[in-house]
Amino acid sequence: MNVCVYTLGCRLNQCESEAIADSFAQQGFTIVDERQHSDLYIVNTCTVTSKAEQKARRMIRKFSQEGVTLITGCYAQVNEEELLTLGENLIVVPLSKKAQLLKLAAHINASLGAGFTLLEAARSFSDEEASPFDYDAASFSYHSRAYLKVQDGCDNSCAYCRVHIARGKAISLDEATVVERALALEASGFQEIMLTGVNLTMYDHKREGLGGLLQALLERLSSSTRLRLSSMEPDHIDERLLDALADPRMQPHFHIPIQSGSDRILRRVDRHYTIEELVRILERLRRIKADPFIAADFITGLPGESDEDWAATRALVEAQQFASLHVFPFSPRPDTPLFNPSDRVAESVRDERAKDLRDLGALLFERYRARQVGQSGEVILQNRKGGAWYGISGNYLEVKIDDPPAFGREGMLVSGTFSAVIAKENRIGFVVEAKVS
Numbered sequence: 001m002n003v004c005v006y007t008l009g010c011r012l013n014q015c016e017s018e019a020i021a022d023s024f025a026q027q028g029f030t031i032v033d034e035r036q037h038s039d040l041y042i043v044n045t046c047t048v049t050s051k052a053e054q055k056a057r058r059m060i061r062k063f064s065q066e067g068v069t070l071i072t073g074c075y076a077q078v079n080e081e082e083l084l085t086l087g088e089n090l091i092v093v094p095l096s097k098k099a100q101l102l103k104l105a106a107h108i109n110a111s112l113g114a115g116f117t118l119l120e121a122a123r124s125f126s127d128e129e130a131s132p133f134d135y136d137a138a139s140f141s142y143h144s145r146a147y148l149k150v151q152d153g154c155d156n157s158c159a160y161c162r163v164h165i166a167r168g169k170a171i172s173l174d175e176a177t178v179v180e181r182a183l184a185l186e187a188s189g190f191q192e193i194m195l196t197g198v199n200l201t202m203y204d205h206k207r208e209g210l211g212g213l214l215q216a217l218l219e220r221l222s223s224s225t226r227l228r229l230s231s232m233e234p235d236h237i238d239e240r241l242l243d244a245l246a247d248p249r250m251q252p253h254f255h256i257p258i259q260s261g262s263d264r265i266l267r268r269v270d271r272h273y274t275i276e277e278l279v280r281i282l283e284r285l286r287r288i289k290a291d292p293f294i295a296a297d298f299i300t301g302l303p304g305e306s307d308e309d310w311a312a313t314r315a316l317v318e319a320q321q322f323a324s325l326h327v328f329p330f331s332p333r334p335d336t337p338l339f340n341p342s343d344r345v346a347e348s349v350r351d352e353r354a355k356d357l358r359d360l361g362a363l364l365f366e367r368y369r370a371r372q373v374g375q376s377g378e379v380i381l382q383n384r385k386g387g388a389w390y391g392i393s394g395n396y397l398e399v400k401i402d403d404p405p406a407f408g409r410e411g412m413l414v415s416g417t418f419s420a421v422i423a424k425e426n427r428i429g430f431v432v433e434a435k436v437s
């Protein structure tokens, strides 16, 4: 029987989907992607933008005509009734019960064995509450790197955001369990682990923080296991975290939601840092890593964003030369303080600013790639096509390896020198000195 786990949104959702897919694979189901026919679809939704919700609705409509469709994730948490109207054979599993999906495969097998249909089996599934940290994928059906969820929820209340409404207060997986799970992933052959959470820098922020967790992990993991962070909110990046990030096993790739280069707008939307503090953090990151890949999120057209505020955002981006920009035109979300603001920016201005920033982001990405030529680095092999291996470098570039080791395998770490930017394939060429770690 085929199962498709379709994921929208952040890396945390991807991590949770991996674990769900893994639990089905272990029970003998075949994991397929959305282009193939499936008997069961699990749609892991996101509520960050109205676009993500639109896409979820479109896919749910399509899937519901093909098979039993189960909807979960942040959007399902806040709009269950609306989603149930999208088609036949739909079942919504709210976030509080999402981790229960790890037991769904075994339940379906038992129910089918007892003569029930797939829809009956899915509908009769236990609705007990589960811990959000039950996700512990032993193998990853869609990725060659391991994801490890260490945090959920968020104690901030940024005025445009409804993720914290869906996910609730910040909670952290205890350090001993994180270390135990990371060691298990290492023992099963993963050479890179990405730590994920809704607001990762809020990990245990009232005590040792994310820095303390990284120090504990780095002490226990071997010298060849790499760690990467899914993203870092600026307001909890402290000295301890920066010290831990200096370890060579921490990958030189940082994703920071900045949202605006104007202090006035940051205050308006209830973000808890200033641009001066942020710039200090960026300078520190550049001191501890050589030319790290720093990706930044920005929202254009936030309520009250004047020409002056916009100029401050642009100036920040120019000055910082980020490697990549994720640009979101502001879309008012229901149930947030900014749903109907009086100081709304005209949509045409918002969209023009988004286009301008996206164009600038494309240029900065080209510049970043160009200056990697001649540098050396490490790559995790991901897939093989036409005799060449493709992978992801420590600084998060897609890499084609022209001279792959004969003994290459998915998930293997190799090192070498970046040889050229390959414009057509949108990748950097990489010449490998066959070294296996």
Ligand code: SF4
Residues within 6 Å of the ligand: 154, 155, 156, 157, 158, 161, 162, 163, 164, 198, 199, 233
């Ligand atoms: S930090 Fe702000 S934007 Fe991010 S999840 Fe928390 S409330 Fe939402």
